[in-house]
Amino acid sequence: MSIVLLICIGIFTGATTVLFGFGGGFVTVPVILWVSAAAGPTAATIAVATSAVVMVVNACIATIATPREILCRLHGTTPLLILLAVGGAVGAIAATHAPEQAITIGFAVYLGVTILDAVIRPGFLRPANTRTLTPKPETEFVIRPALGLPIGALAAFLGVGGSVMTVPLLRRSGLPMRIAAALANPLTLCVAVPAGAVFLLASGSGPSPETAGIWLIGTVDLGAAALLLIGSVPVVVLWRRRPPRIPDRVHAWGYIALLIAVLIAILMQIA
Secondary structure: OHHHHHHHHHHHHHHHHHHHOOOOHHHHHHHHHHHOHHHHHHHHHHHHHHHHHHHHHHHHHHHHOOOHHHHHHHOOOHHHHHHHHHHHHHHHHHHHHOOHHHHHHHHHHHHHHHHHHHHHOOOOOOOOOOOOOOOOOHHHOOOOHHHHHHHHHHHHHHOOOOHHHHHHHHHHOOOOHHHHHHHHHHHHHHHHHHHHHHHHHOOOOOOOHHHOOOOEEOOEEHHHHHHHHHHHHHHHHHHHHOOOOOOHHHHHHHHHHHHHHHHHHHHHHHO
16 A cells, blocks of 8 residues: 555655645655654654655756756856755755654744745735746846755755745745746755765665665665655656646645645644
8 A cells, every 4th residue: 555655645746846846855755754654763864865865856857847948047056056955965964863853843843934934925925026037147046045055954954855945935036936846946956966865875774673664775765765756757757848737826825735735744743
């Protein structure tokens, strides 16, 4: 049953990668926590690590399929991308040494803050303006390079890829959801690649009494990652080139609704 469930969840993560730029992080962490519950105190680290690897593949495919006129918006953002990567490595290292409660409670708290911020503060659900696809000078890119390090570190530590931080920032600059979500994928990739490498190289490969039934490479549950990708990759390939047409306001509310659903799921596990 868990095999079928993971593939189905993988299909869903593929859809969220295209629609919201998640790469799968916010969806996969609660699921892997449940699948890896037998690992005890290391379950949260396994969940975050496995999420990072899934995000690398999903975000990479989504980025490759993104129209060039959208990716042109990232021209001149090299300092931001580098700091996102550095932050991703730092956050992953911290996650391998952090207690389970720090990750799970931090995950829930960050979700709650993000939801409240998106609903209460103006700019996300009702953007002030709509911009065209004309490439912008680097000085106009809404996410400042200095934010790259904290975004990358927090994203890798919680296994979220950074999209839940970058999408609201991009959205508040006036971008429609479809463009904000598309740009979130390459930004997520910058975080997830170094984070995934840290998790794969971490000690703890192979089965152990604490991780019976879980085959680990580093701290990554390779079996769960593979099943999630079996479900997600075809969806990302198909939908990234031909994304569903969703009214912008509905798209934004769908983003909030998904975060609320994931928050409920993680709170149930903490309880």
